[in-house]
Every structure is written in C-alpha cells, then in structure tokens.
Amino acid sequence: MPAAVLVSAALLVTGVAQTASAHEAPLRTLAGRADVRIGTAVDMTALAEDSTYRRTTAREFNSVTAENVMKWESVEPRRGAYDWSKADALVRFARAHGQAVRGHTLLWHNQLPSWLTTGVADGSISAAELRGILHDHITTEVKHFKGEIYQWDVVNEVFDDDGTLRNSIWLQQLGPSYIADAFRWAHAADPKAKLFLNDYNVEGINAKSTAYYELASRLRAEGVPVQGFGIQGHLGIQYGFPGDVSDNLARFAELGMQTAFTEVDVRMILPADAEKLATQATYFRGLLDACLATRGCKSFTVWGYTDKYSWVPGVFTGQGAATLMDEGFVTKPAYAAVREGLASGR
Ligand code: 9MR
Secondary structure (H helix, E strand, O other): HHHHHHHHHHHHHEEEEEEEOOOOOOOOHHHHHHHEEEEEEEEHHHHOOOOOHHHHHHHHEEEEEEEOOHHHHOOOOOOOEOOOHHHHHHHHHHHOOEEEEEEEEEEOOOOOOOOHHHHOOOOOHHHHHHHHHHHHHHHHHHHHHHOOOEEEEEOOOEEEEOOEEEOOOHHHHHHHHHHHHHHHHHHHHHHOEEEEEEEEOOOOOOHHHHHHHHHHHHHHHOOOOOOOEOOOOEEHHHHHOOHHHHHHHHHHHHHOEEEEEEEEEEEOOOOOHHHHHHHHHHHHHHHHHHOOOOOOOEEEOOOOOEEEHHHHHHOOOOEEEEEEEEOEEEEEEEEHHHHHHHHHHH
C-alpha cells in the first residue's frame, strides 16, 4: 500500500477517535483492540449513490466484502470479456479507508454467467472444457486481485444440509475433485491469500459442518492449501440460537485452520419490536463471542449493516430488520451488543 494511503487512513481513524467520546468510538477502533477485523458486505450501487452509506461504511468497518461484484456473472458477463470496474472500485474504496478486502466468491452454483450455464446445459461446453474454464476463471480473478485480498471464499455452499455434496453443475460435470483443484489453482495465483470454504447453516455442530470438518481434514492431510472455514451466520430468531458454536470453531482451530464469520445477519418476522430486537442482539453477540473465544478467528463480517440495503426482505417474505441499523442508519440494540463484545476483547 502506498505511504500516502497509509497516512490518510491513519488520519481518518485518529480523526474519528479524537472527535468521538469513548462510547462513540466506531466498531473498527474497538475491533483493532480485540485483534479481529470487523467487516461488512458492500452494495456497490448504494456506495455510489448514498453518501451516508459511504461515510458509515468507512467509519465503522475495517474489512469489506463485495456483496455481488466479485461473483462470476459480474466479472465475466460475456465469455472471455472481463469487467473488473465495480470490483476495482471497491478495492480502491477499501485502500482509501485502510480496510482489508475479503474475496467472495470464486466457485458457486449461483450467479454464474448465462453463457456458462447454457453451454453446459446444451452440451456445447464439455466436462473437460468446463474444467479448463474453471481453472482460467480462478487463475484470472485471483491474479487480478493478487496482494489485495486477505481471505478468499474459494468454494461457496458446496454441501447440502444433510452433509452430502450439493448436486451442482460442478459435481455433475467434474466430480468431487473440483474442490481440491479450486484451492490448488487459487493458491498458485496468490500464495499469500488465506483460502476459505464458506457456507450457511454451519454455525453449530451438525451434519453439514461435520462434512466440512471431514473434508478440511482430508484435504489438509493431502497437502491441499485450504486454510480457513467461513461460517456465513444467516440466522433468524424464530429458529433459536444454534448450539455448540464455540466447540465447532474450536475443532477447526485444532486442525490449524482459521475461521471467520462471513455474512452475519439475524432476521425476524416483521414487525420488529423491542423484545425481538433484544433477542436479535444476543444472537449477534453470541456469534461474536464465539469468534473472540477462538484462536484463529480473525474476522467477523456482517452481510450489510443497514436494513435500507439488506437482501433479507426480498427473499424471505414478511421477514427483515436483520442488520445492525435500521433503514435510517439508526443503531439497534444489536449494534450496542457488538460494540460491547468488541470492547470486552478476547
Ligand atoms: O446478498 C446477495 C444478494 O444481493 C444476491 O441477490 C444473492 C444472489 O444469490 O446473493 C446474496 O448473497 C449471498 C452470498 O453471496 C452467499 N451466501 C448467501 C447470501 C444471501 O443470499
């Protein structure tokens, strides 16, 4: 990072610390003391159009993840024609504000470009060709961001909840070896980035998280460069708080792996009320505390921090209020809970 960027980032942080009273220190200041990065997914349209969003993203977080713009359909909408413009804009924003960048995601079954899914479906892309396409995609994207990304979600959501491999085009066309290949190719392209598996419904110990544990053990024994387990953390208060979260993280730490919460949000059935928001706060705090209790859990990322731009209501009808701030950027009890958790440190 150029010295000028470091200096301006340092000024920004100290400037905030000087003008804010102790209890108003932003999350990122407290996170620094707790030796964890506090991150958010970033909506690039909101970042371009909404100055409050821009200011708050810079003030509160020291890690950012592209909510959509590093996904395959976004970076290679036409075969061979890469478009890095939005992803590069996020990396520039991050540099300007002294933020680290999580890469999301290299291989998924969703948000694939239509040239790829149609080509596989109509047989014009063979399995051998698909493997080459995947190799080129991972190599090109990881090289493009080489040195800028501290953690990459290399494979995303490859297991079903019952712990069997998801029946995606990757499994169908390439067989289970695509997972090891993806990690080897990503590592060759940027040996310093930490490479993660990433999924939802793996907060506690269950069939799915155990499948990841066994996969990670096996891959690491074979020398495959898998260094992290990302737990998305999409919860809903109507389902209860998952058990054994710390024990789950601890078993990955015992393998010598990093862990991370990568997409935390806690939805509820609307309308929100004081009781639901108080419960929500304990859920955020429960995940954060598990991270802080675990060696190697170095980042805690929320999947958006304001209800104004949350993906939740669009997907779960009648649910929402899943983030740390409401639609007017007013903090909720969950924000205070995360602050207090970070302030208490490890
Ligand atoms: O938040 C993302 C939303 O804007 C997209 O429309 C959606 C498409 O599937 O993906 C959302 O992000 C997902 C993430 O990439 C992977 N884990 C689940 C997230 C929520 O669906």
